[in-house]
Amino acid sequence: MTSPLRREDVAHVAKLARLSLTEAELDLFTEQLGQILEHANDMSTLNLEDVIPTAHPFGLVNVVRDDVVRPSLDRDVVLAMAPDAQDGRFAVPRIMGEAP
């Protein structure tokens, strides 16, 4: 696998990650991310078909607690940290477009 990364791939990934890149950043990141992926090619030649993947060092099991009410952060304290709040809720710009 040679470096498969094209400029349009980087633009697509930036869109997925909600980042906007300048033309110069697109060029730079295409080159730099390509180099990193090329380094990772030392793994692609390995035959690991039968190896079980490890996502976590200890193989996590679900942890639950007793279903009892405990104190948590006060709503006003949390909303005070928000860039914008209204009527006890987080306020954001509109999510949907105008009705046709």
Add this chain to the structure above:
Amino acid sequence: MKTAQGIARDVQSGESSATAELENSLSAIGARNEELNIFLYVDEAGARAAALSVDERVAKGENVGPLAGVPIAIKDNMCQTGIPTTCSSKILEGWRPPYNATVIDRLMACGAVPVGKTNLDEFAMGSSTENSAFGPTRNPLDPSRVPGGSSGGSAAAVAANMTPLALGSDTGGSIRQPAALCGLVGMKPSYGLVSRYGLIAFASSLDQIGPLSKTVTDAAMLLEAIAGHDPMDSTSLPEPSPSLVAHVNDGVAGKRVALVRELVEGADDDVVASVNRAVAALKDAGATIVELSIPEFRLGLSAYYLIAPAEASSNLARYDGVRFGLRVNGEDVAAMNEATRTAGFGAEVKRRIMLGTYALSAGYFDAYYGQALKVRTQMIDAFKRAYQQADLLIGATTPSVAFAFGSKTSDPMAMYLSDVFTIPTNLAGEAAVSVPFGTGEAGLPVGVQLLGPGRSEAQLFAAARVLELAEGRP
């Protein structure tokens, strides 16, 4: 500067006071912080109140705890109630957490006095502290060089005698590498030993909080204070904090220590020479030395630079301008998210988010992320095989001594390579310590790394203590 052990003893006995020790610390910070850019925030009022409370308790005859009156620096990716916590990112500038990380609560319960928040590479992504949105930290031993990273501010605080102890976090070497470059002891504990509650997440399956200090005993005291099960972290190990300080002088007699070829491969000659001298010192202290090759270690860097960015791309999705931190307005919510993230994140963070998003995206998942997770399995198996032949492993912490500013910033791969010896431990969830041993280029310190299986912290400190004594440090 006094050790943490010395300060705690003197404060508890009344020979000194927490207030006097804190004022020493604040003067040292005042003298050099502007030049070195170590602390992003110094909580003078809060620290003075905490020190006064320690002194009042001592006056009443109370036993304040093992860290009575010890000033400590906190890496600025750990939450402390009401204290600005930035992760060295513009996206969190001005944010004040409404709760304490578990480590902060535990430190305060042991009598320690947190004095402020230290600089880091943005979101702990970097190996030089040059990626901070608030400017780089300088190495106190040579201000033309980097202190390492990402816990560069915490390491520099201890190296500059501002505090005897500091907390760092280590995802791929971010405690051990700056410890090596600043001439300190730094440990990455076993995954799950220290609660991550209140540690701002970078790569959740790799991140661990750990100690930085000048002496092995101080590091053991600090780790003992913060370790142990925490119900607020579902990945926390079930057992209480282990006994570490009591075992610091256990030595290495009868232990098998393996010199690992891949942990010195490509290192500078003076670094390799220090490792060889450390091996000889352990042998003199009664250890049996074997040599091992663990070829899987060569794949660590590739696996890490897919796994860590993949986890980061998911963890950093929360910075969307809705609930906390920066918001840059846009005409709809998606435009607001994008404008906020574009303005708030620095170049290295964007690079890693992009890399992780790509590695997880449809069509590439199996080839990159999936393959990296399988290499991680092989890494864990390779460690298990090594620990059938040895109790501990030894090698270099970093390929070179502290490097000059700007020497690696334009080439991400070159920067990533400075973590090549520290990454395997994180992938396997095991423990490792860097201890200063000898000097290299320009008389700068070299770090020797000791690696052990999960929960081997007591053995690692004991071996590190042997090296400390061999260097003639008390």
